[in-house]
Amino acid sequence: xxxxxxxxxxxLSLAVFMYSSCSKEETKTVTPTTPTLYSxxxxxxxxxxxxxxxxxxxxxRLTLRAVVDSSILVIAGDPQMAKYFPVLFAExxxxxxxxxxxLSKSFTDFMCTxxxxxxxxxAYKGKSMKAAHDPAQNNRMGVKADKAxxxxxxxxxxxxxxxxxxxxxxxxxxxxxxxxxxYTTEADIxxx
Amino acid sequence: MFNLNTCLFQNKNPSSILLRKCDKQISxxxxxxxxxxxxxxxxxxxxxxxxxxxxxxxxVTRHPKPTNQIQLSRIDxxxxxxxxxxxxIKDFVNSLPDVKGAYFNDKDNILVxxxxxxxxxxxxxxxxVKSLGNYKAERYVVTxxxxxxxxxxxxxxxxxxGMLSAYISKF
Numbered sequence: 001x002x003x004x005x006x007x008x009x010x011x012l013s014l015a016v017f018m019y020s021s022c023s024k025e026e027t028k029t030v031t032p033t034t035p036t037l038y039s040x041x042x043x044x045x046x047x048x049x050x051x052x053x054x055x056x057x058x059x060x061r062l063t064l065r066a067v068v069d070s071s072i073l074v075i076a077g078d079p080q081m082a083k084y085f086p087v088l089f090a091e092x093x094x095x096x097x098x099x100x101x102x103l104s105k106s107f108t109d110f111m112c113t114x115x116x117x118x119x120x121x122x123a124y125k126g127k128s129m130k131a132a133h134d135p136a137q138n139n140r141m142g143v144k145a146d147k148a149x150x151x152x153x154x155x156x157x158x159x160x161x162x163x164x165x166x167x168x169x170x171x172x173x174x175x176x177x178x179x180x181x182x183y184t185t186e187a188d189i190x191x192x
Numbered sequence: 193m194f195n196l197n198t199c200l201f202q203n204k205n206p207s208s209i210l211l212r213k214c215d216k217q218i219s220x221x222x223x224x225x226x227x228x229x230x231x232x233x234x235x236x237x238x239x240x241x242x243x244x245x246x247x248x249x250x251x252v253t254r255h256p257k258p259t260n261q262i263q264l265s266r267i268d269x270x271x272x273x274x275x276x277x278x279x280x281i282k283d284f285v286n287s288l289p290d291v292k293g294a295y296f297n298d299k300d301n302i303l304v305x306x307x308x309x310x311x312x313x314x315x316x317x318x319x320x321v322k323s324l325g326n327y328k329a330e331r332y333v334v335t336x337x338x339x340x341x342x343x344x345x346x347x348x349x350x351x352x353x354g355m356l357s358a359y360i361s362k363f
Contacts, residue, residue: 069306073293100263
């Protein structure tokens with residue numbers, strides 16, 4: 001009996017150890033020597049989520065989500081980009097409005113992952129950029145993107161940043177780093 | 193329960209051969225019991241670790257339930273709207289109930305806004321904007337052909353993970 005209790009205790013201790021060894025609290029304590037872009041826009045500090053009362057969100061994700069949501073509006077209002085996003089407007093008639101929320105979430109997840117967020121809850125789990133922008137591999141992609149449209153897309157993100165108070169005039173380094181980050185995806189996205 | 197006595201009792205004339213046979217049977221039974229005991233413990237440990245894994249996955253992947261009641265709409269102005277007028281229109285639309293955000297592209301005279309569906313709709317916003325300044329404007333309506341294309345990361349329902357995520361997000 002005593003032996004059984006000891007064995008059970010050992011198993012539970014092992015389970016607790018395994019769980020705690022990969023819990024997100026531990027990842028938060030790891031301080032990188034060079035601050036990531038994610039930490040520079042707020043990092044993993046938990047703050048109240050203004051869009052969801054009573055819920056908490058990492059400050060870095062909150063910043064990126066605000067930029068993404070602003071940028072989606074800018075891109076949606078850009079006639080040059082309209083050919084890539086008609087479905088977002090079309091879903092109004094169909095009564096299926098999940099596209100916009102999904103776009104915002106996926107785009108924010110992608111930005112979180114790309115900027116160095118370590119919280120697995122915010123990890124981007126979609127297709128690779130190359131597959132996602134290849135009409136042959138993704139029937140949601142109607143046309144291939146060209147260089148001019150990609151440049152315009154990055155410019156629209158810049159406008160989205162400015163709407164959140166970040167411009168080259170007041171934070172050139174951050175704007176330059178985010179633009180450089182976006183251009184790392186150019187080879188995969190521009191396929192025409 | 194199997195033991196030496198019952199084994200011998202079932203055999204009227206126990207011989208040394210029979211004794212060895214019974215002894216062997218008892219030994220095998222004991223080995224089986226030990227094996228089952230180890231198997232039970234192993235099963236318990238695996239079960240505990242599985243539960244820990246499930247709890248861990250739940251804790252690190254739980255999200256607030258996404259709201260699907262947000263809609264994007266657009267109004268195209270058929271006249272030039274300057275920056276000041278554009279800001280006025282944007283602020284007006286932003287002040288309407290259930291409108292969550294708006295952007296006016298004064299270069300191309302396009303208004304885009306996001307609203308929560310239910311009490312608000314694009315016809316109502318369009319009529320309010322028209323009445324604000326008697327503008328020449330049209331609601332942007334997507335053709336069926338254009339609706340068949342779109343941003344790939346917006347709605348991934350074609351892959352297994354996309355479908356699974358959509359299913360899990362319902363809970």
